[in-house]
Amino acid sequence: MSENSTVEKTIRVLEQSKSPAAQAVLMHALTVNDPQIRDMAARALVRSGSALGKTEVIRHIDVLSPDVVEELSEDEKAMSFPLRQCMEHGDHESSRKALETIESAHLYGEIPFLVKLIATASGERADQCEQVLLALIDKLYEQRSKQKASEPTSINQHCEELLQLFGLELSQFEKLKRPRALIESVLILSDPEDGVARQLIRESSTDCQGMVWDILLESRHDGVLMFLIKSLNIKYVHPRILEIVARRRDIEFQLALVRSIPERLSVNQERNFCQLQGLPWLFPGERLWQSIPDQWQGRVIRLVDALAFRHDQRVGFYESALEHAGVHGKVAAAQHRTMIRPQLFEQFVLEALESEDPAIEGWAVSELRNTELPDKYRFLVNRLDSGCPEVQRQAREALGRFDVPTAILFCETARPSVGPKLAELLLKINPDASQDLARELANPVRTRRLRAAKAAAFMGMEGNVTEALLEMLFDSDSIVRRAVAEILGSVPTPAVVGALETLLEDSSPRVREAAEASLQQILATDEGQAASEAAKAQAKLEMANQPEGDLL
Template sequence: MLPLQRTIDALAKSHNEAATPTLIAALKTDSVEVFDGVVRALCARRSKMGHLAVLRYWDVLTPSQKLIVEKGRCRMGVALREALLDGDDRLFAAAYEFVEASGDYDLTPTLVMVAERSCGERADAAVALTLNLVEQLCRWLAADREPVLGRDPETIRYCVLESLERSVERYRQHRRAELLEAFVVLAGPDSKTLRNILESPYHPCHQSIVQSLTVSVSPNVLGLLTTLFAYRDAPQAVRNVVGKRTDQPFLDALLATPLDSKNVAFMKNLARTKSLACCEANPALLAQLTDQQQAAAMRLLAASGASDDRKLSLADLLIKHGPVEARVAACEALRPIAGQRGNQLVLQALDDAAGEVQAAAVRQLRERRIPGAMNKLLELVESPNEAVSAAARDALWEFRFDNYAARFDLLDDDARRSMGARVALVDRSTLARLRAELSNPARRLRLRAIEMVAAMKLLPQMADALIERLQDEDHVVRVAAADALQHCTADDVRNALLAAIDDRSVAVQTAARNSLRALDGETQLGDATALVEEAAP
């Protein structure tokens, strides 16, 4: 084989035109080694005739031999174009398989031309291959990696898109809707050409592109449609398509799109969409959706420009039969919708078994001005479900310790007691805040803190802090603390009051005796005094 291989190599490099016919004749050899060498030599030469001869053997080549041919594809463009445009069936099939296997995007304009100028199996095959190449290119672009051709994917996209745009201009002649779909997919949401077509109802391609957006289940088309609707200022045609589609692939794509109030484009497009068929109160349609998708459908409809009746119908259906996540979304969707029907649904949600749903309803009770809302919220503050309790506390925002402290001096005694009781119930930080106030450097604030403890009926809970005030530097504070302790019955309170009888201030002594008298009665006070006298030196 060595001398023969040298001959084949010499013919491959020869500038003599006779070398090509010689190599073509050698393709008839029975030797696999010679055949491989001849194929390699013909692919290495820039000869259309030689390349066409190799293509005629394509259907009998082994995978390794096809790989040899693919390595020479950079020199085979002319032969491949001729095979696709004017070759016989065998050459066309070989060129088709070669392009499909190698992913040669340079032949996209040729495939478009075949699809446009003919009809039948060849045109259909050219269309299918064009769509396949575009889909591969989209995957490469999405993966952000270099394709096997070793060229920049964006450069390839630009070249392919240019040929498809020219095909769009010739649409009146060829009427190939599939080529329009290839253009739509590759053009992307930022294409000015695509936007002009979508915004021009009388454009020759308008109806076909809208039809493609309406029926296509291609992931690329669905991705384009949802991107136009969720992240761009969508044309009316796109909003109409989104409003009508109910097929499962589209639902999966749309309902997976996050609804963010900061996404101005999405919120604007939704507000201008008066109907969303995929989010209607349709039990059969909802049955196809997952729990998360049902909740997403409710949120989308709530943000849309659909009528309140449609929103209420879906909310009603979900509150009665939906999963927990969807019931929460339905309850939240009721918030901006006033009226009796909305109030009834909120009250229905208030009896839901799930705490999350109850909490969503609780947050709306006051703003809806439902009769008895205040008493109900005060009752729910003590709910064993933390979500419900927290929601009730949030709704009773005015019953916060800061608000109570700021208004305390302006309230009469009845108002102090009434509001104080509610603050003690609602604000969990009340005890800690009172302790902090009792230690305030300002005497006035310490005295006011003791008054607040009494008004809020928290004396037993604050007994230890009041006992500390019996050692206060200011005798007025000590008097107030001793007086307040008469309502506390713990043993340490009694002992602290007994000790306070020896206070250097007569007023404190008097207050301590009065509190002990209130706690123990006259007799026990006498015994206590005797004990103190015995203990004195």
């Protein structure tokens, strides 16, 4: 049999014994150096039902494991009597250990007794009781925050019962020695529309209300901060609440407020926020964006939109975000790009393109399409080779819409020098762009055929779609034939020379003029001379190969 098994068996025997000596041995076991023996002895003493034994467990609470301390809450009623005896009749050390036990084991059932002690005690003893009360309230708040308020759990039940208790105590505010802890507990555990909270804010005495306002202004407990922020979501908010929101400038309140801003504000929130001309900590600048985590910066922009800022003030925030914020702030601010000078917006985008943060660079890539930067497509193409997958994705997404129709539209407004770069870009994004352009040249709508032909010339892609252009020389519309004849002057091939020579007999004088001018342009180059000779040789060959009947 192992040593531990022997000890466990011994402790079980001592637990079942009614002998005072057995109890004394178990109580002594609480002082040994072995933590396992101490824990087993403590569990045995609690199960034994002995008030004296439980008192000893309380006196040695600081040497027991967290697991044993937590188990005390499972037998809270059995621990209540020895705890109260220690606090009411024990010495200073026993009282202190009892308070430590209540706090460590989260014995919420002892809160009413703590409230009673706070009302009668004074000095250090009252301070200790108050500290334990607030520690328990803090733990309750933490546990309740993980649950839905509507769920019928023991935690929610504790909270409801305590709120009623605190409300009853505070109804005699003038008689209380230390009401502040009770008021703060109400604000931590309740919502603005709870009955006890409404009574404190709307119906309590002037002195009581004054303490409520002080706590809402000064406390940095998350529960109090959330009470203040949730008050902005009720229809008829107390004017002092708005005043306090407009005065607080601590970072805890700033982060709590920003964190709570939803994607879409409620009607009540919109009504209440628009009564605020601003907040004392909310100013555009690099410092603001450094103080707010990146994932919440978009909520700052939504907060700015909700407050009663002037137009120029809002623009200042948007510009500040585009310059200094992280990607979430920039995304939110960019939704207001129409309020920002285009040149300034383009400057912010160019600066972000050089960012070492891939997320910010990716944002800049996604915004290039919303600018008039002459080299925006060049920037996008360069990002296709980025080492960052997010930047590549944004570039592909932006360029995915750059097809032949888009290129044709862009050619009509771009500078002539952009043409060859545009062709390079188009072919890199879409290797089948030449075929797509050829199909557009055969479009049944004359206007679209002409626009496609001019775009091909603008981009220097005549050589890529020569066959389609030659087909257009036989178009029934003389305007189309003339335009294509002019374009083909830069394509010195035998087929083009032969086709232009055919047009010298076209029925339209202007087509004949265009054909002659293009032929002269071609023949002015050595390449063109060679193409002309090749065209003549091809014509003679075709004549020689014709049957004699055809010649007649």
